[in-house]
Amino acid sequence: MASAESFTRIAIALPDTVSAPHFDRTAFRVKRIFATLAGDGLSANIKFELDEQEFKCQLAPDLFQAIDNGWGRQGWTTMWLAPATDEDVQAALRMAHGHALGPAKKKR
Template identity: 60%
Template sequence: MTDSATFTRIALSLPGAISAPHFDKVAFKVNRTFATLAADGRSANIKFAPEEQELKCMVAPEIFRVIDNGWGRQGWTTMTLASANEADIVAALELAHTHAVAKKR
């Protein structure tokens, strides 16, 4: 079981990552946003490639679920922090961060 402080610590430990306000959330970005943390700190949205999203949601449905809208069809996935451990967060954020670094500004 993890919390928003753990999520934030891990996200900001990734090379070049910064945080910034994003509506009522906190966004974590490098060249692009790769994750957002909900205002209540209970969940986060993470940007995966669609096939990664499908695998994460199939293997760990108690942790990951597809966002049910156009953002979800692009790979944005909700992570329930209370159901995740630190290794789950590290793996998810490192994957999303890799994609964000690869994007051009």
């Protein structure tokens, strides 16, 4: 079972990640926010690409649920921490973190 503490530890361990208050949540960002942790520590919102969101929600509906508004249509997905393992959290955060870094600079 993942917890708010393990979620935070895993998120902060990703390269160049910082955390800061974000409304009633804690945001994790590199170039942009890639995840937020709910104040009650029960869930987190993670930014996926739309195809990743669809896949994760179909594969593990007990862990992932698309947010039912415009944010969800942009890929923001709720992850419930109680049924998740630390490995689930790490995989989701790595994916979102990679997107937040943006495209790699091409060498000329």
